[in-house]
Amino acid sequence: MSYTKRFDGRGFEELRPMSAKVGIIPRADGSAMFKTGKTTALAAVYGPRDLHPKFMQNPETGILRIFYNMMPFSGHGERVRPGGGRRSKEISMVIQNAILPVLDLKDYPNAVVDVFVELPQTDAGTRCAAITAAAMALADAGLEMKDLVCAVAAGRVEDKIVIDLNYYEDSHEDGADLPVAVLPNSGKVTLLQMDGDMTKEQIKECITKAKEACKKIYEVQKAALKERFVKR
């Protein structure tokens, strides 16, 4: 079987329509919204602030905590039990690992930066949208970062390599998806996961194409961050 046309009619390397906005939560120290197709991520940053319980404090550097959460009515509305679980805990951890290489919290010993990422509607690619939104929110919070972080999922549907999979492609029986987080200026990869199976060549192709797609996401992030201060 051959996948000749994508379910939603996009090109194979085309991203879903994206939009981003920074400063959406005035009470937070930094915040951002990132939307790709029907997946929406809202990120709010609080801190650096006092960290309790005290045993978690690190006197050498501040720490980063990510709280990833899909809202109960997101997805197909099947997440009736709200709050964290095994999946969200794991994703929070991988997002933290994806962002920490660029973030410098040495100036904030014993403190914590909390990032809350909520997903009110989801159509696959949530961890990537969460990383993209969290990076913008952290920049908005005025923290020192070496670079932004952009993320997108690449994957295989039947015989084709596709970018930014939606739920139908993600859950297709013959396929795989491979979320990639990239530091846009250095091209370094800070998140690489895979669900499904692919050949070595296909994985290489996925990473190359995901890096290419991240450049477009970076432009959206950059424009949103600058727009916050340009208008009015």
Next chain:
Amino acid sequence: MTEEVLAKDKEIVVPGEIVAVGMSFLPGKGTYREEDKIVAQRLGMMSVEGKVIKLIPLSGRYLPKLKDRIVGKVIDVLLTGWRMEINSPYSAVMTLKDATSEFIPRGADLTQYYCIGDCVVCQVVNVTSQKLIDVSMKGPGLRKLRGGRIIEVSAQKVPRIIGKDGSMVGMIKQATKCEIIVGQNGWIWLEGEPEGEVIAVKAIKKVEEEAHLGGLTDRMAAWLEKETGVKVSPQAQPEQSEEAPQQHPHHFGGSQ
């Protein structure tokens, strides 16, 4: 090899953005060097001073610096002093010695000097690498704050609210007839007639929102005149500077 500044002066840049290429440029605050490039390390506004490239922060929490005058609130009474909330990731401590020149006998009830909830204007006298912060009440204009109200602004916008040699806050004071104390930590105390206070709060919020835009002083002068009917001019007020004798003990001076 070409050497050039890629981002314009006063342009907003994002973390990771290459702002200049060339070994002759020096990375200042908020930037770092990557081979021959100068790269932005935070969200900020470009500032090129000769060969030094730095970024003016637009957001972020207050980190205490030595000699900053700040507005603080007592949150706890300790054995030998008071703990203060200073709108920063870390709380500060004011010791007995720094609190007053009065003699405090051993075992005295410290709440007769400062109670939980009291607000003061104080000065940062020590910051350690682990961000243990000491503040003091000894110095001209440092006092307990009674009455009035405290509003919060972004600490990064405080230099614009004060203005050059206190010109901006002086203008607001002149127009609204309020007493205003701007703490470097983004807490601002003000007291005056209710109408004046309301206009002063609006004016400060307006400066905060438009801090990164040019021509702000003239715009604020016109706005204040329209709101209050008082003609104000943005001249630097000599008694606002820190060196001048303090006729008004609560004036804060200096721009950053």
